[in-house]
Amino acid sequence: MYPKSLKELINELMKLPSIGPKTAQRIAFYFIQTSLEECQKFSERLINLKIKLKKCKICFNFSENEICGICQNIRRDSKVICVVGDQRELVAIEKSREYNGIYHVLGGAISPLEGIGPENLHIKELLVRLNSEIKEVILATSPNVEGEATAIYLAKLIKPLGIKISRLAQGLPMGVDLEYADEVTLAKSLDGRREL
Numbered sequence: 001m002y003p004k005s006l007k008e009l010i011n012e013l014m015k016l017p018s019i020g021p022k023t024a025q026r027i028a029f030y031f032i033q034t035s036l037e038e039c040q041k042f043s044e045r046l047i048n049l050k051i052k053l054k055k056c057k058i059c060f061n062f063s064e065n066e067i068c069g070i071c072q073n074i075r076r077d078s079k080v081i082c083v084v085g086d087q088r089e090l091v092a093i094e095k096s097r098e099y100n101g102i103y104h105v106l107g108g109a110i111s112p113l114e115g116i117g118p119e120n121l122h123i124k125e126l127l128v129r130l131n132s133e134i135k136e137v138i139l140a141t142s143p144n145v146e147g148e149a150t151a152i153y154l155a156k157l158i159k160p161l162g163i164k165i166s167r168l169a170q171g172l173p174m175g176v177d178l179e180y181a182d183e184v185t186l187a188k189s190l191d192g193r194r195e196l
Contacts, residue, residue: 006032058129060105060122062087070094070103077101079135083126083154085109085142093140101138104129109146110153116146118153127157136164143170143188 002010006028013024031039055061056068063069070076080101084090090103106121130137137158141147155165171189181189 059103061090079133082138082140084140109141109150111146130161134163138166140168
């Protein structure tokens with residue numbers, strides 16, 4: 001139905017996360033209608049990304065330098081480490097503009113079904129960073145089965161070090177009616193309630 005080159009592009013686009021056949025087809029047709037210069041610019045950006053982007057030697061955030069901008073920033077509170085599963089979670093926390101500490105990116109979460117164990121994550125590197133200067137570790141892994149398992153595992157490793165361990169609060173998002181909340185979310189909300 002499609003020429004070989006178009007079919008190949010659609011197949012490659014479908015390998016991207018959350019891209020199905022129709023979306024891949026739309027993107028492919030976008031590139032057909034775009035100028036050759038724009039297509040070249042796009043492909044150069046992809047190649048440039050793969051060449052320049054690396055992981056920070058300290059926290060494993062993405063960076064174009066050996067050490068990322070967050071780790072280099074002396075105004076950040078280096079006594080508090082926020083542990084996240086991946087860089088997207090780090091970005092989400094940064095967007096809140098409420099956190100001024102440093103980070104540690106694990107590179108995923110413990111998931112035996114996917115063959116990801118503690119040895120596949122940057123847990124050893126986190127433990128090396130936990131010296132006497134560190135006052136708190138915030139476990140900001142996702143509130144799913146894998147994230148919870150990872151948080152519990154890390155808490156067991158960190159607790160003997162005498163460092164304060166905290167977990168992000170979980171519960172109801174703003175603007176949601178209680179009647180539409182699921183039981184687990186309501187239970188977490190009740191468990192994490194605070195005094196006014």
